[in-house]
Amino acid sequence: xxxxxxxxxxxxxxxxxxxxxxxxxxxxxxxxxxxxxxxxxxxxxxxxxxxxxxxxxxxxxxxxxxxxxxxxxxxxxxxxxxxxxxxxxxxxxxxxxxxxxxxxxxxxxxxxxxxxxxxxxxxxxxxxxxxxxxxxxxxxxxxxxxxxxxxxxxxxxxxxxxxxxxxxxxxxxxxxxxxxxxxxxxxxxxxxxxxxxxxxxxxxxxxxxxxxxxxxxxxxxxxxxxxxxxxxxxxxxxxxxxxxxxxxxxxxxxxxxxxxxxx
DNA sequence: GCGACAG
DNA sequence: ATCTTGTCGC
Numbered sequence: 001x002x003x004x005x006x007x008x009x010x011x012x013x014x015x016x017x018x019x020x021x022x023x024x025x026x027x028x029x030x031x032x033x034x035x036x037x038x039x040x041x042x043x044x045x046x047x048x049x050x051x052x053x054x055x056x057x058x059x060x061x062x063x064x065x066x067x068x069x070x071x072x073x074x075x076x077x078x079x080x081x082x083x084x085x086x087x088x089x090x091x092x093x094x095x096x097x098x099x100x101x102x103x104x105x106x107x108x109x110x111x112x113x114x115x116x117x118x119x120x121x122x123x124x125x126x127x128x129x130x131x132x133x134x135x136x137x138x139x140x141x142x143x144x145x146x147x148x149x150x151x152x153x154x155x156x157x158x159x160x161x162x163x164x165x166x167x168x169x170x171x172x173x174x175x176x177x178x179x180x181x182x183x184x185x186x187x188x189x190x191x192x193x194x195x196x197x198x199x200x201x202x203x204x205x206x207x208x209x210x211x212x213x214x215x216x217x218x219x220x221x222x223x224x225x226x227x228x229x230x231x232x233x234x235x236x237x238x239x240x241x242x243x244x245x246x247x248x249x250x251x252x253x254x255x256x257x258x259x260x261x262x263x
Numbered sequence: 264g265c266g267a268c269a270g
Numbered sequence: 271a272t273c274t275t276g277t278c279g280c
Contacts, residue, residue, distance in 0.1 A: 064270075066271050099271075101268040108270070130269045140269070161269045194280065199269085239272095270271050 022117065025148045029110045030096060036106045037137070044139045046147045052205035053124050053152035056080045059218060060123035061227025062115070062145075064108045065235035067246070069095045072238030073111040074231040077123045083218065083226050089118040090238055101161065102136050105144040116149060124152065125206070125214060127227050131155040132201035132211070134178055134186040136162050146204025153203030154211045155186070156228055160199055170194050173216065187212050191219040198223065 027039050060077045070092065077087040091114040097106040108130075131140030132155025139147075140161065146153030160178075165188045168174035172193050178186040178201065186201025189212060202211040218225035224232075 064271090066270085068272095099270060101270090104269055135269080155269085157269050159269060162267095 021150055022113065022148065025150065026113075027148075029106065031106065033100055033103060033106075036097075036103050040103075040105075040137045040139045040144070043144060043147050044137060047133070047139065047143055047204055049133070049202055049207055050205070051152070051207055051210050056124045056214070058086060058121060058123045058125075059214065059227055060119075060126045061129075061225065061229070061231040062112055062126060063129040063228060063231035063235050064111060065232070065239040066095075067239045067242040070239070070242045071095060071108070071111055072235045072242070073108070073115045074235040074238070075112070075115040075119060075126075076227060076231045076234065077119065077121050078218075078227050078230075080124070080217070083220065085230070087119055087121040088234070089115045090234065091115040091118065092238060092242075104130055105139075105141040108141060109145060109148075112145060113148065116145075122151075126151055126153045126203075127156050127215070127218070127225060128153060128203065129156065129158075129228050129232065131157050131161050131199065132186065132203035132206075134161060134163050134180065134199060134201035138185070140201070140203075142201070142203030146206075150205075152205035154206055154214060155199075155201045155203050156215055156225060157199040157201075158196075158224070160188075168197055175212065184208065189215065191216070191223050191225075192221075195223045 059080050062075045064073045072092045075089050093111040128142035132142040140155050142153045142155035163178040163180040165176045165178045168176040168190045174190040176188040177184045188197045190197045200215050
């Protein structure tokens with residue numbers, strides 16, 4: 001029974017039951033691609049592209065790594081000024097949905113939400129490895145989870161999903177508008193001289209200008225903002241453990257090794 | 264029907 | 271995403 005002993009600001013009472021806002025907003029995840037589209041259409045109406053976060057004290061990076069059907073999700077929280085780590089959570093799980101362009105949230109969302117629930121320090125802003133509103137239905141993973149968690153989020157993708165743009169200049173800080181149906185949904189940002197640009201778009205409780213500014217402030221000496229780099233790095237470490245366990249396991253040992261091992 | 268297509 | 275060593279360019 002999902003009862004919470006001490007009701008607080010983060011909780012809401014419903015007929016004697018006490019549920020966190022996350023639970024109250026949650027929808028089903030065991031859905032078909034068609035049902036997933038329907039959920040996105042419903043949630044898009046709840047998106048707010050206006051800043052709704054206080055003075056930024058902390059920023060989090062969220063990412064997921066894979067090894068076959070096993071996944072490891074990491075959420076790492078950093079001090080916005082010093083970019084020092086202040087909190088981090090890891091959750092491993094198995095895939096329940098395939099990767100389908102436009103439906104990434106249904107693959108990574110469930111495990112990421114579990115990781116957020118384990119945090120001790122709730123960040124003021126969250127950066128995701130994927131799109132925000134620069135999505136065919138305006139609700140990429142950053143936007144979707146921003147609505148469910150009711151938090152300010154930013155989408156920071158390494159590649160384009162939708163939209164048109166002109167290549168930004170080679171200098172660090174160069175920008176180009178990412179346009180979809182004659183509407184600017186984000187920006188193509190050159191975070192270092194000459195490197196491949198990243199695709200920044202607001203998720204939720206955030207406007208485009210602030211999204212770009214926050215991302216730039218988190219980019220020190222690499223192409224990706226520090227929170228995302230860290231989360232990605234840690235998620236990969238976890239996945240490497242899966243590999244070792246897999247190798248040492250008996251059931252999935254490769255034929256050549258199995259034969260030798262059995263004499 | 265033919266490409267495009269976050270991770 | 272992931273498999274992967276050295277190597278070309280700033």
